Amino acid sequence: MxxxxxxxxxxxxxxxxxxxxxxxxxxxxxxxxxxxxxxxxxxxxxxxxxxxxxxxxxxxxxxxxxxxxxxxxxxxxxxxxxxxxxxxxxxxxxxxxxxxxxxxxxxxxxxxxxxxxxxxxxxxxxxxxxxxxxxxxxxxxxxxxxxxSLIVQQLLVRRIWQPFRQLLDKLRDFQLDSHQDILPISTKITEFKEMNDVITSQMKQAMETYNSQKQFLENAAHELQTPLAVSINRLELLIEEDLKEEDRKHVAQVIRTLERLSRLNKSLLLLTKIENRQFIRKSPVSINDIFRYLLTEFRDLIEQKALTYSLHEEQELQWTMNRDLAIVLISNLLKNAIVHNHQHGKINIYIYDQLFAIENSGESTALDEKELFKRFKKQGKNKNSIGLGLAITKAVVNTYGLGIKYRFSTTHQFIVSS
Structure with a gap:
C-alpha cells in the first residue's frame, strides 16, 4: 500500500x-x-x-x-x-x-x-x-x-512529499560504476534535508568502497595470475628437456597443481565480483541462444564421454541480465551435468518461457541439498574439481532474483526459474 x-x-x-x-x-x-x-x-x-x-x-x-x-x-x-x-x-x-x-x-x-x-x-x-x-x-x-481531505492530499500532500519521491528516484537510478556527480535535492523541509544528506553521504561512501574493491580485485587478478602463468610456461618448457621419467612425472604434477591454483584464483575472483555486484550492465539475453552456443563449445567434452544430449526448446526464454554471467550460469550447470555423468550417459535440456531445466544421468544416489551450493563442497570423485562451480551459479541466481532447485528421482535435475 x-x-x-x-x-x-x-x-x-x-x-x-x-x-x-x-x-x-x-x-x-x-x-x-x-x-x-x-x-x-x-x-x-x-x-x-x-x-x-x-x-x-x-x-x-x-x-x-x-x-x-x-x-x-x-x-x-x-x-x-x-x-x-x-x-x-x-x-x-x-x-x-x-x-x-x-x-x-x-x-x-x-x-x-x-x-x-x-x-x-x-x-x-x-x-x-x-x-x-x-x-x-x-x-x-x-x-x-x-x-x-482527499482533495487536499492530492494537491498539497503530494507536493510536500515531492522531495521524498526525488530521493527514491535518485536511489533507484544510482549505479555504483557510474561516474556522475550525486546532486542534492532542493527542499525546505528539515527532515528531507537530513535524509538527503545521509543518503548522499552513504552513496558516496558506497562508490568509494566499490571502486577500492574493484581496484583491489583487478590488481589481485593481475598479480596472482601473472606469476602463475609464468611458472606454468617455464615448467612446460622444462618438461620438454631431457629429464628422467620420474622427474618428468613430478614436473607434470606441479603443472597440474599450478593450473588448479590458477582456476581456483579465477573462480574466487569471479565469485567476489558477482557478490559485489560488479557486473552492472544488463540487457535482454536469449537463454536459448546461449544453450545452443555452449553445446557447440562442449561438444568435444561430450563426445569424450560418449554422452547423448537433447535440447527441447518448448518456448523462447529471455531474461534481462549480464550476458557474461548468463554464460557462466549455464556453462557451470552444463559442465556439472557432463563431469558428474557416467560413460554413455544422457543429458536432457528443457526450455520454457519462465524456466529451464538440465537433467542428467549419474550416480544413483541424491546429492546433499544442504551442502550443494556451498563453497569448496565437491560432488562426486572428480579430483580436478575445485568445488566453486555451483557456488558461483547460486551467486548469479541470487544477483538477478532467480530461483534454483535440485531434484532427484532416477536422474539429477537442476531447475532455474524467474
Missing amino acids: KLLNYMSLYLAVAILLIVSVWGTIYYFIMLGDVKRDVDEGLVNSKYIILRNVAANPHILDKSAFFGNNYSIRAISKANNLAKDHYQDTTRFIQHEIKYEPVRMLKTVFKHKNKLYELRVFASMVEEDDLISSLFKGLIGLYMAIIIS
Whole structure:
C-alpha cells in the first residue's frame, strides 16, 4: 500500500471516531438545549395563564386539555408548593392518531385561599427523528471531510512529499560504476534535508568502497595470475628437456597443481565480483541462444564421454541480465551435468518461457541439498574439481532474483526459474 493511501486510511478511521464521539456529545447537548428552551416557554405560558386566571376566574373550570395546552384542577394539599416540576411524557394527537412526545410543567398556585394544580405542556421533537436527522447530518459531514481531505492530499500532500519521491528516484537510478556527480535535492523541509544528506553521504561512501574493491580485485587478478602463468610456461618448457621419467612425472604434477591454483584464483575472483555486484550492465539475453552456443563449445567434452544430449526448446526464454554471467550460469550447470555423468550417459535440456531445466544421468544416489551450493563442497570423485562451480551459479541466481532447485528421482535435475 502506498504511503499516501496508508495515511488516508488512518485519517478516515480517525475522523470517523472523532465525528462519532462528538456527534454523540452534540446530540445530548442539543437535546438539553431543546429541553431548556421548551422549559422556558412552559414557564412563560404558566405566568400568562396565572395572569389570565386573575382576570378571568372562569378559567379555573378548565379541567382537561381540550384545544388548549394546559389544564387546571383543584387540590386539597400540595407538597413543594413553590417548586415547578418538569416531566417528559406523551400525548395522544387526534389528527395523527398516535402518541407524540411532550414536555409537561406541573405547578401549584393559590387563588382565593384555594389550591390548584396547573399542568402546561409543549410539543417536543421526537428523539428518533432527532437521532435520524443528526445521523444523516454526521454522515454528510463525514463524507464532506473525507472528500475534502482527499482533495487536499492530492494537491498539497503530494507536493510536500515531492522531495521524498526525488530521493527514491535518485536511489533507484544510482549505479555504483557510474561516474556522475550525486546532486542534492532542493527542499525546505528539515527532515528531507537530513535524509538527503545521509543518503548522499552513504552513496558516496558506497562508490568509494566499490571502486577500492574493484581496484583491489583487478590488481589481485593481475598479480596472482601473472606469476602463475609464468611458472606454468617455464615448467612446460622444462618438461620438454631431457629429464628422467620420474622427474618428468613430478614436473607434470606441479603443472597440474599450478593450473588448479590458477582456476581456483579465477573462480574466487569471479565469485567476489558477482557478490559485489560488479557486473552492472544488463540487457535482454536469449537463454536459448546461449544453450545452443555452449553445446557447440562442449561438444568435444561430450563426445569424450560418449554422452547423448537433447535440447527441447518448448518456448523462447529471455531474461534481462549480464550476458557474461548468463554464460557462466549455464556453462557451470552444463559442465556439472557432463563431469558428474557416467560413460554413455544422457543429458536432457528443457526450455520454457519462465524456466529451464538440465537433467542428467549419474550416480544413483541424491546429492546433499544442504551442502550443494556451498563453497569448496565437491560432488562426486572428480579430483580436478575445485568445488566453486555451483557456488558461483547460486551467486548469479541470487544477483538477478532467480530461483534454483535440485531434484532427484532416477536422474539429477537442476531447475532455474524467474
